[in-house]
Amino acid sequence: MDIDLLKKKAAAHGDVTHEEIARRAGIDRSAVTRVFAGTVPTLANTTALAWAYDIKLDELVPRARDKVEVPA
Secondary structure, eight states, X not given: OOHHHHHHHHHHTTOOSHHHXXXXXXXXXXXXXXXXXXXXXXXXXXXXXXXXXXXXXXXXXXXXXXXXXXXX
16 A cells, blocks of 8 residues: 555645544544554555545555566
């Protein structure tokens, strides 16, 4: 998940705390905390975050090959 994009979009809406992000997305604060800690969220939570901040899913969740280095 593109955490930097999520933080940027949340801040643009005035949401800077995990609680504010969770409230806007309609999900549990602990789920937001886990996302920011690097845990892969459920599809439902990913979708809720994307909808809350008007982010396309393919922008919020880039393809793994775009973000992960593959050993040669």
